[in-house]
Amino acid sequence: MSATQRQKNLTDAFSLGSDFRRLPKSPILLVDDIYTTGATAKTAIAVLEKNGIKVNGNAAVAMAAKGR
Numbered sequence: 001m002s003a004t005q006r007q008k009n010l011t012d013a014f015s016l017g018s019d020f021r022r023l024p025k026s027p028i029l030l031v032d033d034i035y036t037t038g039a040t041a042k043t044a045i046a047v048l049e050k051n052g053i054k055v056n057g058n059a060a061v062a063m064a065a066k067g068r
Helices: 003-009 039-050
Strands: 028-035 055-063
Touching: 003 039, 028 039, 039 055
Parallel strands: 028 055
Antiparallel strands: none
């Protein structure tokens, strides 16, 4: 998928569970398994920040090869 398609595909894909009870006291680091276009990370960060959770950064275990 293109970056635009991936972003559209992730619309409403993330939310905080109804049993989420406590905001972290410190900013968090979001860890992802693979960074392709950044759409997953951007969408997850937006949901976290919308719910009052400050994200200091994003780390990925692997990156997709360019052109894939």
